[in-house]
Amino acid sequence: MEEPVIVLETQKINAWFGKDQVLFDVSAHIPKNRVTAIMGPSGCGKTTFVRTLNGLHLMTPGTRSSGTVLLEGTDTSTMDIVDVRKHIGMVFQRPNPFPTMTVYENVLAGYRLTGQRLARERADQIVETTLNKVGLWSEVQSKLFKAGTSLSGGQQQRLCIARTIAMEPAVVLFDEPTSALDPKSTAIIEELLSDLKSDYSIIFVTHGLQQAARISDYVAFFMLGELVEFGETKRVFVGPQDKRTEDYLSGKYG
Amino acid sequence: MAVQPSRSDRRELVRERAFTAAGLTAAVALVTTILLFLVQLFITSRASRAAFGLPFLWRSEWNPVTEQFGALPMIIGTLITGFGALLISTPFALGIAIFLADYAGKKAAEPVKYLIGLLGGLPSVIFGLWGLFVLVPIVSRFEVWFGKLVGSEALVSSGTTGVGLLAAILLLAIMILPFSASLILESLLVVPMELKEGALALGATKWDTIQNVELPYVRRSTVGALVLSLGRALGETMAVTMVIGNGMRLPHSLFDPANTLASAIANQFLEATSPVYVASLVQLALILFVIAIVINIAARVILRRGVLQ
Amino acid sequence: MTARKLKNSLMGFLVAASAGLLIAVLAVIVWHIFISGVRYLNWDFFTKAPAPFGESGGGVFNAIVGTFLITLAAAAIGTPFGMFAGIYVAEHRGQRFADIVRLCADALQGIPSIVIGIFGYTFLVARFRSYSALSASVALAFMFVPTTARVTEEVLNLVPSGLKEAAYALGARRSSVVWNVSIKTAAAGITSGLLTSMARIAGETAPLLFTAFGSRYIEWNMLRPMSALPLQIYIYASSPYPALQQQAWSAAFVLVLLILLLQFGAKHLIARVLRVKA
Numbered sequence: 040m041e042e043p044v045i046v047l048e049t050q051k052i053n054a055w056f057g058k059d060q061v062l063f064d065v066s067a068h069i070p071k072n073r074v075t076a077i078m079g080p081s082g083c084g085k086t087t088f089v090r091t092l093n094g095l096h097l098m099t100p101g102t103r104s105s106g107t108v109l110l111e112g113t114d115t116s117t118m119d120i121v122d123v124r125k126h127i128g129m130v131f132q133r134p135n136p137f138p139t140m141t142v143y144e145n146v147l148a149g150y151r152l153t154g155q156r157l158a159r160e161r162a163d164q165i166v167e168t169t170l171n172k173v174g175l176w177s178e179v180q181s182k183l184f185k186a187g188t189s190l191s192g193g194q195q196q197r198l199c200i201a202r203t204i205a206m207e208p209a210v211v212l213f214d215e216p217t218s219a220l221d222p223k224s225t226a227i228i229e230e231l232l233s234d235l236k237s238d239y240s241i242i243f244v245t246h247g248l249q250q251a252a253r254i255s256d257y258v259a260f261f262m263l264g265e266l267v268e269f270g271e272t273k274r275v276f277v278g279p280q281d282k283r284t285e286d287y288l289s290g291k292y293g
Numbered sequence: 294m295a296v297q298p299s300r301s302d303r304r305e306l307v308r309e310r311a312f313t314a315a316g317l318t319a320a321v322a323l324v325t326t327i328l329l330f331l332v333q334l335f336i337t338s339r340a341s342r343a344a345f346g347l348p349f350l351w352r353s354e355w356n357p358v359t360e361q362f363g364a365l366p367m368i369i370g371t372l373i374t375g376f377g378a379l380l381i382s383t384p385f386a387l388g389i390a391i392f393l394a395d396y397a398g399k400k401a402a403e404p405v406k407y408l409i410g411l412l413g414g415l416p417s418v419i420f421g422l423w424g425l426f427v428l429v430p431i432v433s434r435f436e437v438w439f440g441k442l443v444g445s446e447a448l449v450s451s452g453t454t455g456v457g458l459l460a461a462i463l464l465l466a467i468m469i470l471p472f473s474a475s476l477i478l479e480s481l482l483v484v485p486m487e488l489k490e491g492a493l494a495l496g497a498t499k500w501d502t503i504q505n506v507e508l509p510y511v512r513r514s515t516v517g518a519l520v521l522s523l524g525r526a527l528g529e530t531m532a533v534t535m536v537i538g539n540g541m542r543l544p545h546s547l548f549d550p551a552n553t554l555a556s557a558i559a560n561q562f563l564e565a566t567s568p569v570y571v572a573s574l575v576q577l578a579l580i581l582f583v584i585a586i587v588i589n590i591a592a593r594v595i596l597r598r599g600v601l602q
Numbered sequence: 603m604t605a606r607k608l609k610n611s612l613m614g615f616l617v618a619a620s621a622g623l624l625i626a627v628l629a630v631i632v633w634h635i636f637i638s639g640v641r642y643l644n645w646d647f648f649t650k651a652p653a654p655f656g657e658s659g660g661g662v663f664n665a666i667v668g669t670f671l672i673t674l675a676a677a678a679i680g681t682p683f684g685m686f687a688g689i690y691v692a693e694h695r696g697q698r699f700a701d702i703v704r705l706c707a708d709a710l711q712g713i714p715s716i717v718i719g720i721f722g723y724t725f726l727v728a729r730f731r732s733y734s735a736l737s738a739s740v741a742l743a744f745m746f747v748p749t750t751a752r753v754t755e756e757v758l759n760l761v762p763s764g765l766k767e768a769a770y771a772l773g774a775r776r777s778s779v780v781w782n783v784s785i786k787t788a789a790a791g792i793t794s795g796l797l798t799s800m801a802r803i804a805g806e807t808a809p810l811l812f813t814a815f816g817s818r819y820i821e822w823n824m825l826r827p828m829s830a831l832p833l834q835i836y837i838y839a840s841s842p843y844p845a846l847q848q849q850a851w852s853a854a855f856v857l858v859l860l861i862l863l864l865q866f867g868a869k870h871l872i873a874r875v876l877r878v879k880a
Contacts, residue, residue, distance in 0.1 A: 131771075135764040203771075206773070316690035319683045389624055397621070410865075419854045422839050498609075501610070528713070528714030530716040575724065
């Protein structure tokens with residue numbers, strides 16, 4: 040049994056939308072350089088959980104949260120949220136490249152938006168390296184200076200991934216990254232998620248059992264706001280320890 | 294995870310603070326501007342209040358020579374022209390709005406909407422120009438004809454020059470027409486298709502549907518639109534100034550020259566020499582300011598309480 | 603049955619007639635402006651200042667320069683205030699103070715132009731004891747700010763929240779998100795709104811009566827009294843000289859062209875925005 044290094048730890052995370060509590064004492068240990076899937080039926084709090092990690096949850100009016108998030112040992116509440124987000128990146132369900140920026144500029148958007156100026160050479164290098172990592176370089180090399188929105192859906196999502204990893208975060212969060220894509224693009228992105236774990240720690244939310252089983256090393260099963268079970272994917276899928284997990288895996292909740 | 298603020302971080306913080314400050318400054322500036330207007334107008338019109346007090350509002354004498362000033366002729370003029378213009382233009386505004394909402398096809402509607410926008414975008418002074426050289430002669434001829442028809446000496450003697458309340462009312466009606474038409478059109482376009490189709494399915498004619506389904510649906514917002522149009526009319530300056538004749542006395546008929554609060558100021562301010570004269574004109578501006586705010590609030594109340602809209 | 607059908611046809615006719623009347627009135631007015639205005643248009647008209655009293659000829663170059671300078675200055679003053687106020691209200695949506703700001707912007711928009719002119723006089727001209735184009739620009743700015751703020755707020759609210767979230771997720775601060783994402787995405791709409799507002803204030807006369815006051819000379823100094831097209835039209839139209847009245851029509855023609863140009867620019871940009879969205 041491998042002893043994974045923990046990159047991100049949550050301690051008793053609770054979250055509310057107004058009076059409704061949606062997360063209950065979620066404590067998790069996310070391993071480093073692995074792909075961790077967050078799965079569970081609709082409305083179980085998976086997306087909310089992930090949004091508490093990078094502070095997006097509290098940006099909605101009327102929300103509250105409690106608990107601690109430790110990033111490589113440091114309590115994130117002691118950091119400026121803007122800095123937390125430089126270490127924890129996020130890719131969203133709908134690809135959202137900035138329409139007023141070119142492909143090139145989109146990759147570097149994180150630097151531009153945080154006021155970090157880059158020398159031309161370094162900028163070029165980051166663009167090429169990152170686009171290579173997501174497998175886009177050969178496809179968009181000729182379109183670097185066209186609008187980011189001129190690419191296909193799958194390409195746009197990979198561009199968003201490139202934009203996120205260009206900032207060299209430690210952890211990358213994915214909120215149902217393939218829900219809005221066609222099967223071919225989905226397959227490409229799933230493969231990419233596995234490739235990326237060598238450099239980053241991946242947490243991705245999925246509403247599909249099969250996707251979780253296919254590509255994750257670890258899986259967290261959420262239900263009704265609780266973290267019901269967490270463990271190595273193989274182990275959880277073959278021998279779930281909690282009855283609720285077992286029911287979910289056998290299709291009882293959908 | 295040691296996080297030392299880098300140079301770009303510090304720059305960003307400065308930018309953030311400056312940006313936030315700019316937003317707050319602009320917001321506060323907007324709010325204080327209204328108060329500033331009120332205060333400045335109030336202070337500058339002091340001499341008039343000192344001389345005439347509250348009765349200024351209903352004194353009917355406006356005589357720069359004897360330095361006796363009262364706002365009644367202007368208030369009457371403002372109300373008559375405003376409501377008169379509203380009365381005349383409303384049926385046409387309704388007609389145009391209904392035409393565009395229910396009768397015109399897409400192809401006909403677009404150019405007509407553009408023309409409405411064009412008419413509405415014409416500057417007031419150009420309406421005044423047209424009013425003075427084209428409308429006024431027509432009104433004058435009408436006044437002469439009407440005077441002969443009715444055989445009234447009083448009518449003919451006081452005003453057949455064309456300038457006066459009648460010309461102002463007609464011109465104002467033309468000016469607020471595009472504004473009220475487009476507001477009513479906007480609210481008509483919100484009426485759900487299902488309601489219209491439901492009525493038609495019951496055997497109603499097009500006009501039945503309009504009269505019994507659409508118009509009641511938009512009643513509240515139409516009233517709001519008309520209030521806003523009235524506000525527009527009451528504040529209109531240049532066009533009215535150029536055709537209303539700068540009458541100093543209470544008008545006795547539509548043919549008489551008159552003044553509105555706005556036109557009195559425009560016509561006389563530059564010639565006003567004595568402090569009381571100037572202060573009285575500023576007092577008129579203050580009254581106009583208050584009327585505008587009241588109408589704004591009234592329109593809001595009406596439009597917000599719309600249950601169906 | 604037939605009575606209702608008759609009514610239906612009658613009302614249909616009346617409704618169409620209203621639209622026809624509108625078109626007719628507009629046609630008549632535009633016709634007059636064109637016919638009367640074109641008559642005096644010549645090179646001199648555009649390039650020369652008014653002729654000395656009693657002499658014929660001369661032009662409205664002084665007014666064209668004035669409109670140009672005063673309108674641009676008003677826009678320059680009003681744009682930052684209007685945009686930042688709009689940004690503030692959009693970013694603080696739902697908060698009480700933001701509602702108050704919006705209310706005040708609406709109220710300011712409803713203030714009659716002559717009152718704005720009087721305020722300009724008492725606040726600036728009387729204080730500094732001179733008429734000036736700058737005081738006119740400040741007065742016009744009061745009219746420019748509310749419409750700019752409203753347009754900015756509306757267009758910012760249309761920016762998809764997904765874009766803003768993506769920017770925040772990259773570690774951007776609020777000011778950076780607003781400026782680099784929201785404003786940039788909404789840029790075409792905002793610019794279009796600015797042009798429309800400029801078209802509106804370019805045609806205003808009342809705020810200029812007691813601030814810019816007008817001038818027979820070609821003036822480039824904003825601290826001196828200056829003429830402007832609407833002002834010149836008013837002065838000429840009110841004069842007893844037919845030659846000047848004629849020039850009023852021609853100046854009106856020029857003013858309408860200018861406004862149409864600005865509105866066309868605004869519409870063109872709107873078309874571009876719609877194409878981007880589609």
